[in-house]
Amino acid sequence: MNTKTTLTACGLLLIGVGLYFAPSKVVxxxxxxxxxxxxxxxxxxxxxKSKLGSATTYFGMSASPDAISQEQQIAALREELxxxxxxxxxxxxxIAKLCERHSDEIEIxxxxxxxxxxxxxxxxxxxxxxDTIGExxxxxxxxxxxxxxxxxxxxxxxxxxxxxxxxxxxxxxxxLSIDDAILLGRCVxxxxxxxxxxxxxxxxxxxxxxxGRAQLIRETENGYVYEARGILxxxxxxxxxxxxxxxxxxxxxxxxxxxxxxxGILPTPLYYGKVVEASLGQDDREWTIYVRPAPLxxxxxxxxxxxxxxxxxxxxxxx
Amino acid sequence: xxxHLLLILFVYGLLTIQVGCSRELSSSLLPVWLPxxxxxxxxxxxxxxxxxAWTACVGLLTDCLSVDPLGTNAIIATVIGIMVxxxxxxxxxxxxxxxxxxxxxxxxxxxxASMTVLSLVETQSINLEKxxxxxxxxxxxxxxxxxxxxxxxxxxxxxxxxxxGPSLSLRNRWTMLTNQ
Numbered sequence: 001m002n003t004k005t006t007l008t009a010c011g012l013l014l015i016g017v018g019l020y021f022a023p024s025k026v027v028x029x030x031x032x033x034x035x036x037x038x039x040x041x042x043x044x045x046x047x048x049k050s051k052l053g054s055a056t057t058y059f060g061m062s063a064s065p066d067a068i069s070q071e072q073q074i075a076a077l078r079e080e081l082x083x084x085x086x087x088x089x090x091x092x093x094x095i096a097k098l099c100e101r102h103s104d105e106i107e108i109x110x111x112x113x114x115x116x117x118x119x120x121x122x123x124x125x126x127x128x129x130x131d132t133i134g135e136x137x138x139x140x141x142x143x144x145x146x147x148x149x150x151x152x153x154x155x156x157x158x159x160x161x162x163x164x165x166x167x168x169x170x171x172x173x174x175x176l177s178i179d180d181a182i183l184l185g186r187c188v189x190x191x192x193x194x195x196x197x198x199x200x201x202x203x204x205x206x207x208x209x210x211x212g213r214a215q216l217i218r219e220t221e222n223g224y225v226y227e228a229r230g231i232l233x234x235x236x237x238x239x240x241x242x243x244x245x246x247x248x249x250x251x252x253x254x255x256x257x258x259x260x261x262x263x264g265i266l267p268t269p270l271y272y273g274k275v276v277e278a279s280l281g282q283d284d285r286e287w288t289i290y291v292r293p294a295p296l297x298x299x300x301x302x303x304x305x306x307x308x309x310x311x312x313x314x315x316x317x318x319x
Numbered sequence: 320x321x322x323h324l325l326l327i328l329f330v331y332g333l334l335t336i337q338v339g340c341s342r343e344l345s346s347s348l349l350p351v352w353l354p355x356x357x358x359x360x361x362x363x364x365x366x367x368x369x370x371x372a373w374t375a376c377v378g379l380l381t382d383c384l385s386v387d388p389l390g391t392n393a394i395i396a397t398v399i400g401i402m403v404x405x406x407x408x409x410x411x412x413x414x415x416x417x418x419x420x421x422x423x424x425x426x427x428x429x430x431x432a433s434m435t436v437l438s439l440v441e442t443q444s445i446n447l448e449k450x451x452x453x454x455x456x457x458x459x460x461x462x463x464x465x466x467x468x469x470x471x472x473x474x475x476x477x478x479x480x481x482x483x484g485p486s487l488s489l490r491n492r493w494t495m496l497t498n499q
Contacts (some may be wrong), residue, residue: 012375018398031383038384045335
């Protein structure tokens with residue numbers, strides 16, 4: 001190699017190392033630039049895929065590229081299934097050991113007569129309105145009687161200032177309230193932002209306005225260790241930030257982040273995501289932590305809203 | 320200049336297709352791992368410092384389009400570029416065999432190294448056997464695609480040579496001069 005090539009090689013390697021240790025802001029911005037550059041190409045690929053799909057359907061052919069990749073997907077899924085089964089077996093053994101250890105406590109707890117709770121949590125499955133229907137709803141096309149007949153959605157929900165906020169098809173009519181958690185399975189993916197009469201808007205955890213109390217939980221050989229609590233903040237990017245974690249606490253990449261709100265009503269924490277980056281400068285009083293939220297499907301169609309409601313049975317007894 | 324523009328186009332196309340066809344760039348669902356082919360194109364169509372710059376660019380793009388920590392693939396791809404440059408220091412002849420072997424080896428080394436390094440960085444368990452299986456699958460399929468592409472190019476060249484006008488031998492030149 002000549003001198004120029006050697007210098008280029010050294011320079012490029014240094015740049016690579018520099019990028020590895022670059023602050024997360026630089027990483028996020030670099031990724032965003034590249035992903036923006038790739039977007040037009042991706043649109044073309046999607047278009048080609050849809051054209052190919054429609055052409056094969058038109059000619060009555062089976063989707064051969066899909067069929068080829070399906071076999072590989074099946075193989076990969078089989079491997080995943082095996083791994084999950086193994087994990088399941090180890091968990092069953094662990095549960096059996098724990099049950100054995102706490103059998104006395106279970107007997108005592110069974111003997112306690114329980115009262116029905118006054119406030120009970122309930123999960124409501126709601127549909128996310130797609131862009132087209134959402135736009136029509138906001139513009140009043142779907143509810144065209146207008147305010148003359150008194151049928152009009154809440155201004156905050158249909159406000160043109162919030163065109164990007166996703167809509168769900170429930171509102172005050174189902175007892176929804178602001179800040180109710182939006183769940184996908186056991187993961188918190190956002191919260192209700194504005195509640196209208198029949199529809200509501202919600203914020204995803206990645207939204208720049210999202211704030212929620214969160215707690216770090218680490219899985220160790222001896223079980224789960226509950227670590228410090230902080231505020232999870234959306235940043236408008238794929239990563240969220242976990243603030244207010246004091247420097248004296250221990251934080252590791254891979255730690256899980258759960259909701260910090262716990263009470264007798266909902267004792268189980270709900271999952272936010274996992275720590276992907278944690279740094280602490282020499283003079284810093286708090287950790288700088290970045291959290292990757294639970295992955296979302298490409299199209300959000302159905303989500304669950306966690307809300308608390310009065311136990312009607314208890315009220316009926318009172319009356 | 321045209322060569323570099325074509326290279327940009329090909330690398331962009333390959334990486335876009337990979338991202339468009341699988342949810343993640345490092346996904347093992349697709350047998351053909353297109354960043355490997357992009358690297359092969361860079362190794363074949365550039366030399367010296369430009370070769371290294373191209374390999375680093377492909378690595379960096381791979382980093383940016385995947386969820387892997389930034390810089391890991393850029394370093395691995397640059398190291399591969401350096402190794403190829405050192406091996407080719409004595410001279411370079413691009414034959415079908417050399418291109419296929421380069422694709423096979425570079426894809427295997429890149430894929431295997433990236434999976435191992437990422438497992439080490441993220442303190443996950445290292446399953447070398449599984450990594451090797453994925454890397455072999457990707458490198459073999461990439462080599463097959465490279466072989467097919469080279470065959471196509473050779474066929475194209477042969478067709479071009481057959482359709483070309485009379486060769487400029489001394490006799491032909493004389494004939495052309497005398498005809499004028």
